[in-house]
Amino acid sequence: MNNQFIPIRLSTLQPDIPLGFLLLLKVNNQYIKYILPEDPIDKPRYENLRSKKVKKVYIQSKDERLYQRFIDKCLNFDENSDVQEMTRVVAGIAADSIESIYAEPDSMYALAHSEKAANSILNATKLNPEVLKELFNLESEDDISINCAICTCSTAIALARYIKLDEELVKNIATASLLCDISLPRLHANYQTFFTKELSDFTEEELQAYKEHPTRSAEFLQNIPGINSIVLGIIANHEEKISGKGFPRGTKKLTMEEKIVSLSNRYALSIIGHKIPKEQVFKDLFINEIGSYDLELMNILKKLLEA
């Protein structure tokens, strides 16, 4: 043992919590810096060490108190309060970003705001998947359109990750989910009511504005540098159904990412907008909307929400 380093066991470290001390590995009798104090040991690295049967890692003796503080933090770690706190923070970041997007949907910053919100949800839910469950049923003081967007986004992320889509595609799905309705404030002054009432109760003028919104949202964004065709496709088709009974085009041809957002959008609208209980939403989907959405995705969503 080198004089100034003391051992700690890898098993005492909880992944994804910033360490607060320098972590070293011993390789060929040399101590090498492995994780810097400001960083957490992320799950892949933690699992990698475990798979290589690494049991011991080292700290500098001057960092002993910091290690003790870290352990205390892990011992007092309350999963439930942590999930709620993380959900509150993530929803707050997302809500701020969506508010900025709605205020200036054609701004060149709309995409950046959406990516920021999407990343905060993606990162938090990767760290702790329980956050997703909280976001599914988000009840906050925010505007109903914002809550709907966050719920659509979280639902779509859960589905996309479940079927193991590439994480870059999941990011596109998350970004697009938050941008689907950005044209609504420009299309109708009372657009908030669109989220709470059934299509059958819309006036003709309202219905026209509502049916236009997917195309208009995509148009607002199409010239923004950095936007990609996947994101634009998802936005333009988020109200389409594979039965061809959606709008604005009534197309039956949807990509997997478009099918995911279409179903997630429908689910969020029912839960957040129409305040329909979860069980009733699925009853309705499986009775009245068979053929409208991908059956496998519907089953996965049901399973995820029952878990």
Next chain:
Amino acid sequence: MIDTEILQGFCEETQTLLDQLTEITDEFEETSDVKLLENFGQVIDRIMGAAYTLELQEIGRFCELGKKIGYKASQATDQKLIELAGPILADTTEILQAMVSGLIKKETVPSQEALNAFRDRLRWFLEKFQDIERATTDS
């Protein structure tokens, strides 16, 4: 000054006991069986006795702290603390190993700073069992 032959004997016997401690902590890692923590306390107690007899105070004190942790953790009910006891006792064994080797090969002995830091860890951890009165398993 301890006779070299006596010191050599202590090191050899202690090495056997340290190997047993390593086996115990390894098994605990697999099973989380608290009985093993009590066994740890019994084995380290033997090293402590020999160390104090030879007036190896520093080794004796480390063993005493390790023994108390082993016994107290074996009676604890807080699962998180019990699970932490195994890894911390495994570190204790490693430090003791270096200290014992250092009796013969001076260059392997941990620095005083490292020993102080580690003693601090054992005391800090022992305090977490303050609601458990007995530091042995005798009734």
